[in-house]
Amino acid sequence: MVSGDGANGNPKPLAPGLKFLIYGRTGCIGGLLGKICEAQGISFAYGSGRLENRESLLNDIAAVQPSHVFNAAGATGRPHVDWCEFNKTETIRSNVIGALNIADVCSQKGLPLIFYSTGCMFDYDSDHPIGSGIGFTENDASNYSGSFFSKTKGMVEELIKNFKNVCILRVRMPLFSDLTHHRNFIKKITGYERVVNIPNSMTVLDELLPISIEMAKRNLTGIWNFTNPGVLTHNEVLEMYRDYVDPNFTWKNFSLEEQAKVLAAPRCNNELDSTKLKKEFPEILPIKESAIKYVFEPNKKKNKINLA
Template structure:
């Protein structure tokens, strides 16, 4: 691949999002692989800075894990709409356009929280939203901007958009981990969802970039799993005394600013590229619960300290 006027037989990766969760994990994986990579210094909306990073690193591939999700959650975006547009729309398009003009492959870790169960895709039917389906969820401003920019990004022939959902890692006290979040809540909804087990899927994304895959990819494990099923696994492997309570969508709406997306994504495309990918429950057991069960006492103490109990 030609990038910045040079040729390279070995991929050179440039990572955006060095201070973020997924960006850090990607860097660690590339380091373990002995790959050539560096982190970008520029923000997505800084065109001059991005060009300086291109000149400094001379990448063949850009991996973008930068963007605004809000802190402590996506409700933040409801009150910061201009900042959200500036990064998630203008910044993302800026990066994609510069990568295209410099013949650089771009993989961006986006979101699958742009769909919601409806009459055509009812909960429990087993029918998942495909890469070709039009997003139908605009309940949160965050999801609104991500759906908008995905529709534009698909026109770029050099871009791979990965739809991440409810990302999970093995660290059960890491605040961005979906399991950590629901362990901390007093009450949870109980809805089946597609989810992304990062320890299994992140290495696949690096391979996708090397293969030069483009377009949209539902970047989740096959199948779906409910909140209660995850809590049952936590109780089975970590804390036999763990208890939780459920509430419904209407009750949840009273404690959040923006509705949340719940959906099942079709995974035929990623299964076609990686037939070895595990169904969501099997992946959770292998990559999260079995490793934590080996150090159960230490994990349990850390979780209880996090929960203040």
């Protein structure tokens, strides 16, 4: 168990009654959650158990006595999600057995669970055409299972939504200020030889992860499209990268058909309707404004300092 509750030089807890147990210590979202808790003075500990091992989860809960549990653990694939196509049993172990296991354990212990999942279980269709502004809502069932990752996530959401203690957050194409991180969508697409150019819903983690902590404090449950309002195309993201970070950056586009030839599994593209999240948190910025404020402007400033 790795603790962040003030004993290691972390800020003294300012939030009495809150104690978070977080899974995914070595992961992108789990790592960021710990930093946010430290900054906000929230007592937390990382779970050392594996999601599929019920006893290890019970041991963590007994040791930490959490007020809330956060599941930011799962098989996401390295270097990308194609990994899940070739490692199906490992993917099932974490994303299906593990995800259900932790939801059930928390349910039996009466603990709220915040579950970072995905919106990559929807693909534009005739009822939600590309560019229409008609997004998939929280009531829509998955319409995309073209990759094994998406298939497991769609199946598990359908089951986990029946647990009344779980708050399911549909994350998509995360953008965040650490442009060197391999899980950052910006790092991914700036590294590709060629990219498609499709509008998509995206999640600015710097803005929305603190919102997820607020959601825990409010004991919100159910399914939430966890994306900023609106969409960005791949080219819009790359244009901002060029304009704010690297004026010499260039890229080449290719079609979905050409992309399919270099991937083991197809990728989905979609717009998620963020009305529910925006109603609860009216301050959430539209995706482009959020990306500029939280991701590109800070990196522009950093670059200027580096040049000075």
